[in-house]
Amino acid sequence: MKGLASGTIILLASAAILAGAAAIASAAAQPFEVSIGGGPTTMSLDDINTSILLFNALITHLNETLAVIPGMSGAVDALEPLYSGMSVRASERYWVTDWLALTGCFEYGRAATATRGQYQGAATSTIDIAATLSNLSVLAGARLRFLDVGLRLAADAAVGYFYSTFDHAVTFQIPSEYPDAIAGVPPQGEDRHSGGTFGLSAGLSLSYPLFEEFSVEALVGYRWADVPILRNAAATALDLDGNGTSESATLDGLSMQIGFTLALDLSLGGEKGETP
Numbered sequence: 001m002k003g004l005a006s007g008t009i010i011l012l013a014s015a016a017i018l019a020g021a022a023a024i025a026s027a028a029a030q031p032f033e034v035s036i037g038g039g040p041t042t043m044s045l046d047d048i049n050t051s052i053l054l055f056n057a058l059i060t061h062l063n064e065t066l067a068v069i070p071g072m073s074g075a076v077d078a079l080e081p082l083y084s085g086m087s088v089r090a091s092e093r094y095w096v097t098d099w100l101a102l103t104g105c106f107e108y109g110r111a112a113t114a115t116r117g118q119y120q121g122a123a124t125s126t127i128d129i130a131a132t133l134s135n136l137s138v139l140a141g142a143r144l145r146f147l148d149v150g151l152r153l154a155a156d157a158a159v160g161y162f163y164s165t166f167d168h169a170v171t172f173q174i175p176s177e178y179p180d181a182i183a184g185v186p187p188q189g190e191d192r193h194s195g196g197t198f199g200l201s202a203g204l205s206l207s208y209p210l211f212e213e214f215s216v217e218a219l220v221g222y223r224w225a226d227v228p229i230l231r232n233a234a235a236t237a238l239d240l241d242g243n244g245t246s247e248s249a250t251l252d253g254l255s256m257q258i259g260f261t262l263a264l265d266l267s268l269g270g271e272k273g274e275t276p
Contacts, residue, residue: 031095037219037259038088041109045133047247048166049081051186051240052113055129058184059115062127062174066119069177076117076127085111085133087255093143101143103158109135109255125173131240135164135251137223139201152207152215162225163196164249166238186242193238199225199251213263218256225251 056078066072091105114130141158169190174182203221210216227249230238237246 032264033093033095033101033261034091034264035093035217035259035261036088036090037217037257038086039255039257040084041087041111041255042084042253043082043109043111043133043135044250044252045082045111046250048131048133048240048249049083051247052079052081052131054184054241055079055186058182058186059127062119062178065178066121066175069121069179072119072121072175072177074117074119076119077115079115079129079131080113082111082113082131082133085109087257089257089259099145101145102140103143103156104140105138105158107137107139107255109137119175121175121177123176125175126171127173128171129169131166131168133164133166133249135162135249137162137199137201137225141201143205150208152205152209154205154207155202156205156219156221157200157202159198159200161196162199162223162227162251163194164227164230164251165192165194166230166249167192168240184241186240191232193230193232195227195230195249197225197227199223203255207261213265215261217259217261219259220254220256222254223251227251 059076059078063075067075087107087109089105089107091103093101093103095101110132112130112132116126116128118127119125137160139158139160141156141160143154143156145152145154147153170186170188172185172188174185201221201223203219205217205219207215207217229246230249232238239246241247
């Protein structure tokens, strides 16, 4: 709850800043822009992916061992690591000068993985694992435009709050035909863990105006953020593989997006401000 409260404070502060910028833009007839975009994103998620690799090692071992036991059939596919997903962004910009803008944005990203399979023997044993990492970030920063020759090239930098939610469900049944005791079986059940942290993002954008007030743009950026601990409703830290050590959510990664920008007329007299 403390992390969520911090994120709410950042959200309200960003809204206040942008509302003030809009008021200034209205009074000064300066360009105020809104944009939306989306595309693929990557996240390192080192601790969580380490646990997924341990699951895969155990699944591979079971597949190989049970395949040679008479009367056994079935196999389970390995889990894809949570390295990539999709993200969407909504942002606003107020151009203080022709080359400098104040920015604020909301960005949502999601990555998911799942596998399900069964072993058939004296009984049916099921392995069913699903995991989803969702992240909402609220950022405030600046855009610096350093090239405008029809195509517009700019650099972005921002700081803000990242709030992540990790949903996971694990069923991991070991067939009775497995010949030995087996260690490292993950805890079973379904749960949601969440947490937040402050972080940074930076990137480049390339835009092209299709019309005076409408442009298309491509963005590439990188984020630095590490949620040190994720907790469930009972305040228990995430321990996906059951080894007694909690996992963090390292959100460091690259994002690539295609978007559209609309320049709004906020002048008091209804006249259009000049497009930078």
